[in-house]
Amino acid sequence: MFTHWRIFAVSHQKVFSVSVFFFFFFTMCYCRIRAILKRSKTRVPLRRNYSSPPGVVGNDVKSLHSVINPPVAKIRNIGIMAHIDAGKTTTTERFLYYSGYTRALGDVDDGDTVTDFMAQERERGITIQSAAVTFDWKGYRVNLIDTPGHVDFTLEVERCLRVLDGAVAVFDASAGVEAQTLTVWKQADKHKIPRICFLNKMDKTGASFNYAVESIREKLKAKPLILQLPIGEAKTFKGLVDVVNKEKLLWNSNSDDGKDFERKPLLEASDPELLKETIEARNALIEQLQTAIHRVTLAQAAVPVLCGSALKNKGVQPLLDAVTMYLPSPEEREYGFLQWYKGDLCALAFKVLHDKQRGPLVFLRIYSGTLTPQLAIHNINRNCTERMSRLLLPFADQHVEIPSLTAGNIALTVGLKQTATGDTIVSSKSSALAAARRAGRGEKRHGRSSEAESLLLAGVEIPEPVFFCTIEPPSVAKQPDLDHALERLQREDPSLKVRLDPDSGQTVLCGMGELHIEIIHDRIKREYGLETYLGPLQVAYRETILNSVRATDTLDRTLGDKRHFVSAELEARPVEAAAGMAVIEYADCVSEDLAQASREAIENAVHSACLQGPLLGSPVHDVAIKLHSLTIHPGTSTTMVNACISRCIQKALKKADKQVLEPLMSLEVTVTRDYLSPVLADLAQRRGNIQEIQTRQDNRVVIGFVPLAEIMGYSTVLRTLTSGSATFALEFSTYQAMSPQDQSTLLNQRSGVAQVL
Ligand SMILES: Nc1nc2c(ncn2[C@@H]2O[C@H](COP(=O)(O)OP(=O)(O)OP(=O)(O)O)[C@@H](O)[C@H]2O)c(=O)[nH]1
Numbered sequence: 114m115f116t117h118w119r120i121f122a123v124s125h126q127k128v129f130s131v132s133v134f135f136f137f138f139f140t141m142c143y144c145r146i147r148a149i150l151k152r153s154k155t156r157v158p159l160r161r162n163y164s165s166p167p168g169v170v171g172n173d174v175k176s177l178h179s180v181i182n183p184p185v186a187k188i189r190n191i192g193i194m195a196h197i198d199a200g201k202t203t204t205t206e207r208f209l210y211y212s213g214y215t216r217a218l219g220d221v222d223d224g225d226t227v228t229d230f231m232a233q234e235r236e237r238g239i240t241i242q243s244a245a246v247t248f249d250w251k252g253y254r255v256n257l258i259d260t261p262g263h264v265d266f267t268l269e270v271e272r273c274l275r276v277l278d279g280a281v282a283v284f285d286a287s288a289g290v291e292a293q294t295l296t297v298w299k300q301a302d303k304h305k306i307p308r309i310c311f312l313n314k315m316d317k318t319g320a321s322f323n324y325a326v327e328s329i330r331e332k333l334k335a336k337p338l339i340l341q342l343p344i345g346e347a348k349t350f351k352g353l354v355d356v357v358n359k360e361k362l363l364w365n366s367n368s369d370d371g372k373d374f375e376r377k378p379l380l381e382a383s384d385p386e387l388l389k390e391t392i393e394a395r396n397a398l399i400e401q402l403q404t405a406i407h408r409v410t411l412a413q414a415a416v417p418v419l420c421g422s423a424l425k426n427k428g429v430q431p432l433l434d435a436v437t438m439y440l441p442s443p444e445e446r447e448y449g450f451l452q453w454y455k456g457d458l459c460a461l462a463f464k465v466l467h468d469k470q471r472g473p474l475v476f477l478r479i480y481s482g483t484l485t486p487q488l489a490i491h492n493i494n495r496n497c498t499e500r501m502s503r504l505l506l507p508f509a510d511q512h513v514e515i516p517s518l519t520a521g522n523i524a525l526t527v528g529l530k531q532t533a534t535g536d537t538i539v540s541s542k543s544s545a546l547a548a549a550r551r552a553g554r555g556e557k558r559h560g561r562s563s564e565a566e567s568l569l570l571a572g573v574e575i576p577e578p579v580f581f582c583t584i585e586p587p588s589v590a591k592q593p594d595l596d597h598a599l600e601r602l603q604r605e606d607p608s609l610k611v612r613l614d615p616d617s618g619q620t621v622l623c624g625m626g627e628l629h630i631e632i633i634h635d636r637i638k639r640e641y642g643l644e645t646y647l648g649p650l651q652v653a654y655r656e657t658i659l660n661s662v663r664a665t666d667t668l669d670r671t672l673g674d675k676r677h678f679v680s681a682e683l684e685a686r687p688v689e690a691a692a693g694m695a696v697i698e699y700a701d702c703v704s705e706d707l708a709q710a711s712r713e714a715i716e717n718a719v720h721s722a723c724l725q726g727p728l729l730g731s732p733v734h735d736v737a738i739k740l741h742s743l744t745i746h747p748g749t750s751t752t753m754v755n756a757c758i759s760r761c762i763q764k765a766l767k768k769a770d771k772q773v774l775e776p777l778m779s780l781e782v783t784v785t786r787d788y789l790s791p792v793l794a795d796l797a798q799r800r801g802n803i804q805e806i807q808t809r810q811d812n813r814v815v816i817g818f819v820p821l822a823e824i825m826g827y828s829t830v831l832r833t834l835t836s837g838s839a840t841f842a843l844e845f846s847t848y849q850a851m852s853p854q855d856q857s858t859l860l861n862q863r864s865g866v867a868q869v870l
Contacts, residue, residue, distance in 0.1 A: 287319035461538070
């Protein structure tokens with residue numbers, strides 16, 4: 114995103130008022146291009162696209178509208194999804210190049226891509242934040258969201274998928290379906306997203322079209338529609354055959370010409386009429402075929418498969434053609450909730466970024482209605498109304514100021530200070546209420562009222578963080594700056610959690626993985642100028658109990674002339690896994706005349722007592738707390754009720770047989786045959802549980818589970834073990850009970866640490 118900030122920084126000096134007419138609008142666009150020209154020598158956006166966008170002459174508002182708001186049937190909101198390193202960013206760069214938005218081909222390995230904005234992304238060659246880019250291809254408006262492949266950023270993928278109408282799944286043709294491909298494929302299934310597959314890296318050693326297609330069939334259980342065949346593979350890859358049009362697409366001019374076809378062509382000279390008829394019939398057939406491919410793709414009954422090599426610049430233009438031909442426009446997607454809004458504004462905030470000059474920038478997918486600058490909007494999730502100041506279109510790597518944007522488009526807004534990722538935006542509170550009423554009526558007919566609620570408040574499911582560590586500012590005086598930075602980062606990234614350690618008073622960062630925490634640390638330094646110190650990375654354990662126990666407690670205290678008396682008896686018992694945090698139950702005699710204030714105090718006490726279990730101080734999960742008796746003297750404060758219940762629960766938990774739950778990760782290691790044994794031996798030492806060893810071309814793929822605590826820093830170990838030839842993918846699977854032996858080892862280690870400290 115630094116790119117954007119830089120553009121803003123330059124254009125900031127040019128005073129631009131939104132009320133200035135469109136003449137200034139284009140002057141502004143031009144200024145921005147100049148800013149970019151200055152900034153980058155290698156990447157020069159073609160001027161014709163901005164200083165004079167197609168169809169825009171002078172102050173012609175109507176044609177401007179058609180450029181800014183193309184017909185909805187011509188919009189494609191697509192994402193690129195894949196396993197890490199499959200080539201999503203490289204493919205995106207080629208899209209931008211062939212559509213005329215960049216003049217030089219960005220290269221991930223050289224760190225000069227358009228979509229990997231953040232400095233860390235460029236340095237590490239991976240995509241962390243998804244970036245929305247807009248470009249036009251053959252009369253279509255393509256809004257493309259580049260999604261990260263690393264599992265630590267799964268939430269980014271999920272967040273992007275929900276605003277897409279279609280997706281391109283990119284595969285490494287030498288590996289076929291890999292671990293993370295499966296994960297994103299399932300996510301796309303969940304959001305019912307039509308897909309096309311691009312078998313990339315056809316030029317790579319080991320690339321196999323058939324192998325990759327088979328893996329799509331077998332592992333993804335999808336029905337591949339082979340639209341192209343490669344001409345050659347690996348070193349001999351030259352181009353492809355368009356199966357539908359029976360055309361050969363060769364990128365190498367010295368290559369062979371397809372002598373195998375012995376058929377004689379119909380010639381204009383000898384059979385002009387027959388040739389004309391044949392061409393018409395053939396065109397009609399192809400049109401029908403293409404409609405059929407479009408239909409089955411839309412219904413997700415099958416996935417069109419194409420191939421190419423983004424790096425070697427082969428197959429990308431046909432892929433873009435396929436995006437426009439086979440993936441749906443926004444109006445072809447069924448969004449049930451739209452009927453509730455009746456054309457009124459409804460948009461979803463799917464990304465928030467912070468710009469030093471302009472404050473928060475919010476990416477919105479507009480589902481219905483129109484957005485204009487200076488518009489007051491209502492945020493359903495936060496129940497607040499706020500005003501946006503500017504409306505931008507994220508054209509390629511620059512932001513173009515626009516006067517309005519209609520349904521189906523992706524917008525970038527300036528001025529929304531409350532809105533966070535995942536929030537639903539509507540025009541006003543009354544519009545939200547009207548939609549809720551309509552939804553209530555509609556859903557009652559179908560008997561699904563909770564679904565109506567969840568759709569109105571369409572948030573992103575946020576996974577529980579599995580890692581945590583303390584973070585300290587360089588000095589106590591800088592603590593407010595750190596809090597401010599963390600608050601902003603959390604608005605951008607809801608998978609980052611921040612809490613205060615009640616014992617030490619330290620700030621604790623909770624994240625999805627080692628890389629996630631490392632990146633946050635790095636961003637605090639780069640973007641907020643704060644050199645922070647991270648404590649050792651720790652695994653987020655949980656605790657539970659194995660048997661039912663009862664405890665009683667009485668609190669009798671006189672403060673001033675007031676007597677506070679609470680006496681309670683409760684039971685803690687284990688409940689089914691997946692129930693999450695503590696369930697609260699009341700015996701009839703207790704609930705009968707329990708005041709609301711006392712009930713709230715009890716619920717707070719249960720939740721806070723279960724945040725720190727007796728074994729490791731980790732959250733206690735999968736327990737139910739039942740209050741059997743409760744006596745509260747009149748005039749007793751709710752703080753005392755809270756304190757008594759909390760103490761009573763802690764007593765009960767201490768008495769029970771306790772169990773530590775640890776995060777279990779699913780692991781996939783791809784390794785050459787020679788290194789299989791050392792990898793397996795190492796995993797055995799890490800309490801790994803191998804489920805299966807698959808053969809993938811010349812490689813072996815080890816699939817299994819391993820506790821998170823045992824796999825920290827695995828990338829370095831694996832690199833050493835296999836001379837850098839192996840790759841691995843790690844993903845959170847579940848929380849599992851530790852064996853008694855492992856649990857006591859862990860507890861001894863912890864108490865050892867405590868003694869040393
Ligand atoms: N041989 C070959 N290498 C490719 C091709 N496309 C990409 N690569 C290389 O594969 C590596 C990863 O490419 P990226 O485009 O960064 O992949 P990505 O999927 O965006 O990666 P993440 O954002 O980290 O998930 C880079 O070294 C690219 O140069 C291709 O078609 N052929």
